[in-house]
Amino acid sequence: MAVLARLRLSKVALLPVVFLAVCVLPFAAASPAAALVLLLPLAAAAWVLRVGVDVDDTGITTRGLLGQRRVAWDDLAGIRVVRNARLRLVTRGGGEVSLPVLRARDLPRLAGWSGGRFDVPQPPSA
Template sequence: MADHARMRLSRVALVPVVFLAVCVLPFAAAAPWAAVVLVVPLLAAVWVLRVGVDVDDEGITTHTLGPSRRVAWTELAGIRVGRGARLRLVTTAGSELQLPVLRARDLPRLAALSGGRIDAP
């Protein structure tokens, strides 16, 4: 298994974010208080760049706009496919943790990165 693998959104997802920023710029320039709307494209850009999953020899780390969460391989009970084909980690404690930006179609790649710890369908 690779030492560390990152699964993120494509940077091409920043194109609509830039388009959004250009579209809200005239509104933001109309009044001093309207500049607050520039926060929306900024948050969208941060989301595209940050959100994802890291897989390494110790476990899986999920990154969201909030804090990152790590699940060690010893704490992993399995993977559940939820609504919209979203993947969720199921821990040995019975809790679930959503894997951001990953869908059921990404399960074979995740299984390969896990070094056999996750079974591919």
């Protein structure tokens, strides 16, 4: 099972996390109990580094901060575009799985990685 594509957030997304850490540092230094706010930038950094989508020959795996969800190509009923051009996998059982780093503009690449299992609809010609 070779991974065809591993899609993650850009490491540039860690810059706001560093800024957040610098901003909460004075508050965290105020008392030992306030130091717990340092967990916020740590959780944000973990999310940036972990969240993503893996596409391989057998299916798609979405990764979140705490877990992952795998959808085999055979279980895929379709892909739905929701608000802000975000994508969701629709399973044959009627469930939906969010694709966290992919947008509607990524549909042609995803269709290519699927090996022809679904096509991207073309806009009607005038």
